[in-house]
Amino acid sequence: MVRLFCSIVGVAGSAFSVEVNEGKTVDDLKEAIKAKKANDFKEVDADKLQLFLAKTAGGAWLDGAGAAGVILDNAGAPVSRDENGAPQGFKKMDPLLWINNGNHFGKNFRPAEGNVHVLVVVPDQQLVSATAAISVKKRKLAEISDLITPSSFAKCKGSGSWVKWLKKLNGQIECHRVERSDDETPIPVVLLNETFARFEENCKVIKFSQNDCEFVSKLCHGLSTPYNSEATFAEKARQLLTAYLLGDDPVSTITPAIVNGSVSDGSYRFGETLLLNLECKLQKGDGGGDPTMQNVAYYIKNLPFVIDRQFPCLLVDICGPFMSVFGIVNTSDEDAICEPLVMSFPLLFFDNEWLMVSLARMCASLKAAVQELTNSCYELSASRHHDAFGLHLTTLDRLRFPYKDSVERNGTDISFQYLEVVQRFVFRANHAGVNVIIKFAKRYGAEVHDYCWGAGFAPKLLFCELLPNGWVFVVMEQLPLCPLRQANGMIVRDQLLKIENALQDGSFVHGDLREHNVMWDTSKNRVVLIDFDWSGRDGVDTYPPFMNAEIAWPPGAVCGEPLQVAHDAYWIASIAARLK
Template sequence: MEIRRYRDTGVNEVASKDDHRIDAIMKELEYLRSELAQKKVETSISKYFNEEIFTKDREALLKDGFITIGIVVVGEKGSAFPVDIDTSQSVGKLKDAIRENPECGFPKSKLHLFLARKDDNTWLESSTDDAKLLKKGEKTALIEALTDEDNELDGEFGLEEVLEGMPEPKTKQIHVLVVVPPQSFVSTEVVAVVKKRKLAQVRELITPSSFAKCKGGGSWEKWLKKLDGQIECHRIERSVDETPIPLVLLNKTFARFEENCKQIEFGNEDCEFVRNLCHGMSTPNESEAALAEKARELLKEYLLADFPASTITPATVNGSVSDGSYRYGETLLLNLVCKLQKGDDPTMQNVAYYIKNLPDEIDRQFPWFLVDICGPLMSVFGIVNTGDENAICEPLVMSFPLLFFDNEWLIISLTRACASLKRAVRELTEECEQRVSSSRKLARWQQTIDLDRLRFPYKDAVERYVFVAKVQDGNEVIVKFAKRYGMEVHQYCSSAGFAPALICCESLPNGWFFVVMERLPLIPLSRVEVNDRMVRHQLIEIKSHLAAASLVHGDLRENNVMWDPVKHRVVLIDFDWSGKDGTDTYPPFMNPEIMWPPGAESGKPLRVAHDAYWLAMWSHNRPNLNKIVKNKKEILSAKKAYSEIQALKQQLL
């Protein structure tokens, strides 16, 4: 099915002149390669541009730098599949290709790759007993040796370097072994649960001074890797591809602080504090102790003006002394770390102080503000535990240079952040007072944005900020948190019968949306075998309904166009980008590798024609859509290659 067939459906085609242009690019690139051979200039771009070229030139492509690598996932039965890749690419690119392969039985997570290279520098043949047992999910002594951690392939290495000295990969061979952390597999078999440490146990094992260092025995890098996401600071990749719920969705004070930083009103007192803070932190200080003392006094007079009996003082915990801590009784609410130099990380040291101050019994949330002053630069982070095993730390506002100069926007932003911090500290203090004065034991004090919404008994995380939950009547629903949501479009599509029922859509204090919808047994449309004529008819109906209401979905890629096998219908999901034609706009940072409809760009208006583009593609090319979209990406790569060719020409001059 050629891409140009989209013409009859109103989709902008890849015209024949573009095909000729691609051919010209290829010929010119071939010429330049030969001309630049003596200079050892290698140019590598994909040559899979459309299905016609894909079919005609595949064999030639595999001889011209492309190889087919046999992949097997260790420990997973029936997980063998091939991957085509250009040998000029890196091991990291091979990982990406493995993740994107539709035959993978595991989610996108951290992969560990190993060559299936035997001692005699030959590949593991599929006919051997080791290979047969491997494909059944079993591990032999040979596989154990091949996947020893010392043999792991570095993601930055080039494939040509890795494959040097090995025979050319052929069929009926295994070339690369993939090891995925056990908790990452999507499998029906029982997987051992990794035992987690309690935060109270971690507290006894770390020290703030060591935790502030990037390298070394007690460094934050070592501990965050070992804890594998239990203390989430967005600094170390988890072994499981999960995105934690943002801090502002876990605590209402953090949510209001973030919102206040954008709009809070401030007065002379706030402006005077900012002027004094900038002067005190930017002028030379003899030592970190002097810097910390000055910061403590300024913050105490400003933040605690409503609580004259309170103070910010150095606090000693298990031998570690903080630069400044504000407590209400035994509950610490704000901690200060100041640095002049030495290369230590003030934020990570602050995180360690948080862990060190947690009680033995963690039966509620303990929210803190972490203030870092590193030279003339101030940052404000929030940190809170999400149980007795996990905590999350995130920046709540940009870092500010504490320099009082003629930049009104920057100074106003800093003033709003300081005024917001003062209000947030007052809020945490008042809640502590209420808790102490209350005769009730609030086991869930300070739990999640006033929301019984977040107290759903969540069963599973489906994807980023999307969860399966069970409501009181026992039915399962989908719960989603989104920065924007097209509620009107979702309701319209649901009423028309081609979207899940929208149960709830509320705006939270921090600007996020809390969305609940019915859970349906959906299957990606590209993977289901149904009558094409019936599907095409439904897609045309969907297109007509949306156009009639001047509504746009905006993101009708594969994962958002599903099939309901119970009601035999096409169903649209993921209405984050949806809105009105010509009024609402696309979000920032759209994936540049996607061949979006013409005019569909970050910040540009949503258009009915964009949905028509996707729906027409689905109508006429459903079985081959994955390949077509992939080929369209490569056409885009070819167009980018034109600029590269011009640069290569300059090298020949």
């Protein structure tokens, strides 16, 4: 008997092994594969599976990462790309030949640990159903950690590149560089972690000191000059950042760290927890790949095998005379998201006061964020030390929701338990047995919402709080809503006219009365308005930037221009005309 490791082409995390007598035929191997994956291939006949040797043109067997990088070409055959980006095909196994035939494995074949031997291609007509059954089996971050190499992950070409991996992982590591099959956009990191939110806000408003200005001067003069050695460049960056960020703690330092054979340019840890990682490149376009992606790989490789909480980390890239800061955090033991927390800054000391002041604020904010993450680790460590039963940790499911889950009123904390994601920034939650709707927005017309609730055509606004980085936390009652088309058209028209008049009387504009924001409340048989993000006063407040250009907005409804009651009338007339 021989044990062969197989991988299904086009399906991430699909590697599995089968045992088969090497004296059997490839057709028998197909039967063994179908038996091993009976649920996944229940709609696929064994003889319809196509098997290929997972061997490169040079005769080497693929490893897990290499197999994950294999895709199907337009003809449905498996291909991968070598380090130079050239396509490479794979030899198809003949179902009539023995497994130990010289054209396949040969009589002296001995499998080695870590190799993949067989690539399995599912016929086109069954590929969708088989993939759907398997795709829910996402890789754990701990498994991904074993498969990626930071130096290869930094590159945009090759089987171990970030491009190949992000496509295969299909959104598990979200960096906004590769499209996801579900076309979803995850929750921003500044809503997932409060330290990141404060960093974003501090970059705009933090009060910086003479010490911060002196550091910026040293940073610019120390890193803007050319270096011949990346190691020397990285050492200089480590020295500067350690003295500034961790100078108050003589024990702490940013040092190169070895993780599974990969050495970082600089890592700051609390125990085994990575809080900041530094990646340096001599110049843009000088080779060596993308420093941000290399940083992402180091974060993944530093995660513990068992993930039981959130692990936020700051990623600092210095590429020539440019410095960037990203935030990365896991949202489960399978998913992580990385986003820039601030613009990239040129490390050039010159007469642009706004740039220099902004850089000083960014550095001061970075120092505050590092201290905050460190303090959080101290608190976690102390809680575990003093609690004989250990700290009660949040469930992994909690990590996919925003950090903000409570409000304070009259000295009392009112907490909410998130239940589900309704839309990207809208969630269903519970407080004291009552379901509510929680929404996050960049701006919110609370005055208009309250006015509409008082007039009887909006959910009750329970709380509205401005968060540190400018986001608005909104809590409202949950109503049983359905589309207007399910209600009596004549009743709806009459109520729409009353709503239009009430808004005009108050000189208020909703601003976005598209049909999905005008709903029917089945509990009170009434039309209600939702989504007051853009709402404001007629002729005073303005439309936001980046309005969807594919939508036929009312005439005059343009980015930066004033809201007008006529715009609401336009939408209401449009809805009324479509009612039966």
